[in-house]
Amino acid sequence: MNEQYPFELAPLPYSYDALEPYIDxxxxxxxxxxxxxxxxxxxxxxxxxxxxxxxxxxxxxxxxxxxxxxxxxxxxxxxxxxxxxxxxxxxCMTPKPASVCPCGALAKAVDAAFGSCERLRDVMTQSALTRFGSGWAWLACDGDGRLRVLSTGNQDTPLPLGLRPVLCVDVWEHAYYLKYLNLRADYLEAWWKLVDWQFAGENYEACGCGKISVENT
Missing domain, CATH: 1.10.287.990 (Fe,Mn superoxide dismutase (SOD) domain)
Structure with missing residues (x-):
């Protein structure tokens, strides 16, 4: 899409049916x-x-x-x-994940922050499940590479908090209701099978490379 006005709809990185059977x-x-x-x-x-x-x-x-x-x-x-x-x-999703957990620098950061990939999954899933109403769950890092999980409501992002997203899951009902109805937990279990850990690792390695400034615009 364009980097500035008029913004355009970015194409999907895969076909509509590529995430089947997990997301229809x-x-x-x-x-x-x-x-x-x-x-x-x-x-x-x-x-x-x-x-x-x-x-x-x-x-x-x-x-x-x-x-x-x-x-x-x-x-x-x-x-x-x-x-x-x-x-x-x-x-954040791919039809053919290369791995079920992060590797490299992100894997070390996950172990340092959460103890294991499995624990990160539990924490992020709980964050997504307990988001009341519409919103998101994020894995994000600060400028020093420290990881944290957080949830935001509606269309809020971690950017104003000085955090760079590494991974996110959408828990607005339109992200899952046609297939999973009100069973958000089932959607989240399926979503983990699609996580692109290579993309997440690239996002993590970009952390601390400087913050976006609105000065001189």
Whole structure:
């Protein structure tokens, strides 16, 4: 997608049915083509009359939301967060995971923070299960490479907390309801079978490479 206005819907990194049987093709197509596309459309609509912000990236819009005009601030923050989080979520999954746990530097960081890959899975699953209503569960790192699990509501991201996401799972009902109904735990168990640990490792290695700035934009 474009790195600035007008933003475009990023294509999926796999086909609609590639995540079967864990996430069905109808869920993926509705999630991407309607929900994520809706956030892109609404974000562009909110920014249309404000060309002074057309050069800002998604992260700049999220982190610099307090510099936006009040009349568009909430719409931009919600929809920029929706676009950013959904792109990241779809990239966190792969039809053919190379491993069931992280390796390399991320594996060492997981062991240091949680004791084991299995414990990380338990902690992140619990974070996702206990998110009341709509939101996300994240594995994120700070600038020193320390890992933590957290949950955010609606379309909020860990970025304003100074954290860089490593992995995330969407627990809005539209991410799983067509297949799993209200059984969020079953969806989460299936989701772990799709985690792209190579992608997560690359995200972890990028931690501490400098924070996004909204100065001089």
């Amino acid at each position: 093709s109808r869920t993926v197509s509705v999630h991407h083509d309607r929900h994520q596309a809706g956030y892109v459309k609404k974000l562009n609509e909110a920014l249309r009359e404000f060309p002074e912000f057309h050069s800002w990236s998604l992260e700049q819009l999220i982190l610099g939301c307090d510099r936006l005009p009040e009349r568009i601030r909430t719409d931009v923050l919600r929809n920029a967060g929706g676009v950013w989080s959904h792109e990241f979520y779809f990239d």
